[in-house]
Structures are given as structure tokens and as C-alpha cells.
Amino acid sequence: MEIVVDAYTEEECAMAWYCHLEDSLSFPFDARVRQTMPASPLRAGERFSVTELARDQLCRVTIFVHAQHNQRELVVPLAQLVPIRADQSTRLAVSDWHYWCDQGYSF
Template structure:
């Protein structure tokens, strides 16, 4: 069943983020630029799910300090995060902002929607 915000996510993503992206690389760069513009660092986040690409576990908290290098984000979006005095690179899809501005919350929400729908670059 569709959620009330699904049409808004679809509209924002298709007409505002990936509108001119015709290849996988263009799509990855469109998302990277969108998130670079929309995310305000640092922000506190909670791990929403355990993922194979990350040592973090559900419920843990991290401080997100920036996007990973654009070359690393050609398959998925990764961010730099501080956890227990260590800097990690973790998938943004794994994190939910808990102390962040509205722009950051919206950008991450769009990315979660994209990932949860099974879309890829």
C-alpha cells in the first residue's frame, strides 16, 4: 500500500534529482550533488538497520560528518561517521537523522525512499 508521501517523493526524485540522468553514472552524480546540497553536517543519526557493508548495529548512534568521496558513491551513497572515537564510512541508507535540520531530514528521507523502493543507479 502506498504511503501518503510517496507521490511527493516520486515527484521530487523524478523531476528534481534524476530528471536529466540518463546513465548509471549520471544518476549517481545527480544523487551525490542533491545530497551534497541538502545535507547539513554534522548531524546525529541512529542506525535503522544492520547492513553487511557496515560494522554498526541497529539502534547505535553516530555523528555524521560528511559525504564520502564521490568516487566511492558510484554504487551507493556513503557518509563519514564518528562512532566510538573512530571514523567510519557507512551507507546513508543505514542511518536515520535524529538531530538534524529539515533539509537534511528531507534529503535522507528521499534517499531512503529510493533505496526502499529497490531503485538503483
């Protein structure tokens, strides 16, 4: 909740999260799919190299990242991924995002 303490609208909440993750994530990092999602073709256990945060315009509903998988670049929901080779700041930021999503919070 510290991340969105000064956010009063959905857009401000989305931008607060985006800015926090932009400052905290170090790219590239390796990740695996932690769970399947109805709107995503990714399967639990698949591995990716996460290359960057998606543009802020794309992250107004949820946070997306760009990932490399089998020589393809994909845009993937960050909530679906778990870092497996990443620095402490990245692991903590993704964990915070997972907590936010798992609690049912949204923008």
C-alpha cells in the same frame, strides 16, 4: 524521480543524487542506525555523528557518509542511517534517499 529526471546513465544518476545530497545535507548531524545490512557491522539503534559526505568516487554504487563512533571514523552507507538531530533539509534529503533505496532503485 525529480532528482534523476535528466540522468540517462548510471553514472549520471549517481552524480545527480550526489549533487542533490551535497546541496541538501548540513553537517555535522547526529544519526542512528535504522537497520542492519549484510555487508555492514553496524547494529540497529547505534548512534553516530555524521561529519561529511564521502568523496564522489566512493559514491558511484551507493551514497556513503563519514561518521564518528566511539572515537573512530567510519564510512557508512547513508541508507543505513536516520538523522536524529538535523535540520529540515537534511531530514528530507535522507528521507528521499531512503525512499529511493527502499523502492529497490539503484544507479
